[in-house]
Amino acid sequence: METVLKVVGVTKKYNNGRGIFDINLDVQRGDIFGFLGPNGAGKTTAMKIMTGLMSADSGDVEIFGHSITKEFEKAMRKVGCIIETAESYTYLSAYENLKLFSRFYDDVDNNRIDEVLELTGILKYKKEKVKNFSLGMKQRLGIAAAILSRPELVILDEPLNGLDVQGMIEIRKLIKLLAETEKTTFFISSHLIHDVELTCDRIGILYNGRLVNVDSKENILKNYASLENYYVSEVGKNGNI
Amino acid sequence: MGTFKAAVINEIIKIYKKKKVIVAVIISLFAIVMGQLMVTVVNTGFGLRAVSGTQFPILVLSLFSRTILPFFTTLVVIDVFSGEFSHNTMKITMTRPITRIKLFTAKVSAVAFFVLVNLIIVMLLSMLAGILFNSDSITEMGVFRVLLAYIVTLIPVVAFALIIVFLANIFKSGTTVFFISVIIFIAFNAITIAFPRYSSLFITSMFDWHSLWNVNTFQISKILREFFIILGCAIMFYTAGYYLFDKRDL
């Protein structure tokens, strides 16, 4: 098994005393890793450090064997991501937004842009300015931008935010499809237990800035009736809920 | 280098897609037309020919380089840095496979490109106006001088832009950056007027260093000195700006 994402002893402390502490994590190729934790647990902080948006106080992140701090370009070459919120340039159209990103890669042409727009279901809004988009459409465009370069690792922070039920189902389907057909590895954060249970096959729980446990969904469901039970028990071990 | 080029193109497209560029061109055009009208009125009214065909673009440059150009350059820098930070769009480029030094340099290059294009547009428009209204005095040498004067103006304006870049990486709000820039601009100019002897210490006094190039015999030592002053200032603020840009947690 090839380790795609390796987080080693990452610590980041904010001035208010919160932060993440000594996070160690491996994600294997083909995993759909669910990063579960309540709001404010430090999920976004961890993901920002993984993608180089933020620097850690200590520890390092390796993606495909390249350190994010020392070899940023190599590490990020096969990564697509949405961190915190799906943003785009609102004064540009959906197509223009994707066209900008496509320039960073060698093998992304206009056909690929149409393809990801089709996959995320917003092809018909291709020429429209993003400022007229709804939150769900912006989220879809964010996902389109994340998978544009056929990345081998996709990091998504709360990808289903702002989507309606239909959108959630579609995106979940898309994640499963990419994982199966293109062997894409996913690292998905969410605060919704149900959502993680439906999408992911390995699950890590982040609580109060610490990674409580990592296990496969199979193992968990062998021992617990549901993911929720597992979550309650794991967090309970750590003192409070 | 591939990703750097991509980033430069992207940054230029983003600047171009904002309406500011169009506004800058329209205001420049308006200023040129007004200027030419004024010159024509003065010339015919007083029976003078104070501004010849090739003098007009220089006249326009000496005003433009000290007003409209730094103003719009400041706005563009604020857009490119503060604007993206505050609209949270900086991260969508930062998570692409491009290092921050390349991204930073690409943004600065795009600003420089904007300044250059703005200068060229104003040069062509003012030359056209100059030719249309005073057809009698266009010479190859004159055109060459105009070209040289406009091109060299790029250098101090970009150095000034780097100061704004530095500010835009310190302060979060674009409005703050804008007002501090305006204050710096006014203060520099005021000090330059009050203490002309120390004008070399303030980059804004270099905006009209094109006059050093519009001479019959170049004063190489003076030109080199001013160039090194501008270069030193540019290196300082480029480095400081990059340091902040690189260190920044999003």
Place this chain on the structure above:
Amino acid sequence: MKTKKRLTILLSFCLGAALFMSTAFADVFSKEGYDQFKDAIKYTCEKLSGDYDSYTSEVALSIKDNDTLIMSNAVIAKVDMVNGKRENISTDEYGNGKKESYYYYEDTKCSIRKDSDKDTYYLYEYENERDVKDISDFNNPFEEEEAEDIEKIFDALIGNLKHHVIVKENNDGTKEFSGTISDAQIPALINAVTSFFFKQAVSGSNLGDDEFIPNLKDDVFINTVSGNAGVNNDGIIDNLFASFVLSGKDENGVEHKLTFEAVMKIYSINSTFVTKPDLTGKEVEKDVVKSDPDAYISGKYLGKWKSDIVIEKHDSFIKIGEKFVEITAIDDRYVYGKYYEVYKEEYAEYAEGKRDFEFKLDTEEDWTRFEGVDASGNPIDGFIWFERGYINMYINGDIRSEEEVYNNQFNKVFEE
């Protein structure tokens, strides 16, 4: 890795700062050709105003219209500061070929003039021998009070034009300044103002002997300004050439190129001899010049001076009183006096603001100005002139009644 990056950043920043600071300060303390030229002019004036015993200077001015001479004037002056002698030969040449010259000699005892078209020498002998300084003194204009301000204004006007002054230093310690500016390099505003000034003030004017400067009406602009100057080993400007070319069209649309040129030379420093012309056997008209009585306030001004206070009422002038200036004493430096007003009884209502004060005049300082204190202790000042036969006095802040017909002339009161 991180420390290496930080070190690179720090190094780069310091490099930029060092480059900036060193060149900026070098620039602040460096002198461009323009500044060096200004220094040379100041130094030359300083030297000429005191340091030399004698010198010869030549100044030539000419005005040409499209390369044909309209008029030129050349003055060769020899100055001997030690003995107080000077000699000027001034020559005018006109476009029609006419030439006139004018000779002038002056020392402490006499002055001699002669025109080229007459054989007569006019000799003026001074009654009192004059001071050596009066003859050869060259006042350094840079020592005047306003010089510094004027220099600043001039610098501001010159602006970027100063970049056009090129200096070349030779191995033997001499320097050469040069510069040429053509119309495309002159800032539009300077060009416009100068052209307009020339158009209004100079064009069409008569230079004498029916030679006119062409009257430019349209398309007037400064074509070129150029000049060069040499500085000798002693640091003074010993030769200078300046040319100013103005282009424009006259009423008939004919193009003119007016060239104004000036040449100046200074030579024979400390080795110029001025000799008084030998007038024996020449036709001489002699005159004795008395010391100008007006330039010198003497005892004859002592005493009372009077002026009537007159008002205008019902279309007639009515005298309501008299004002007096009484000069009480005159010494080497000061003139002392008092001023007072006397009103007629029937016009006592005008006497309310009556002035009565003493004043002291410093004849060496600003000799027309006086200061005094009036009866109620308020400072009062004004100007006073000693004209031949009367005194003129003007009081600052003078509040006159509207009807008053003001007259500031005082006449001597003779005791009979």
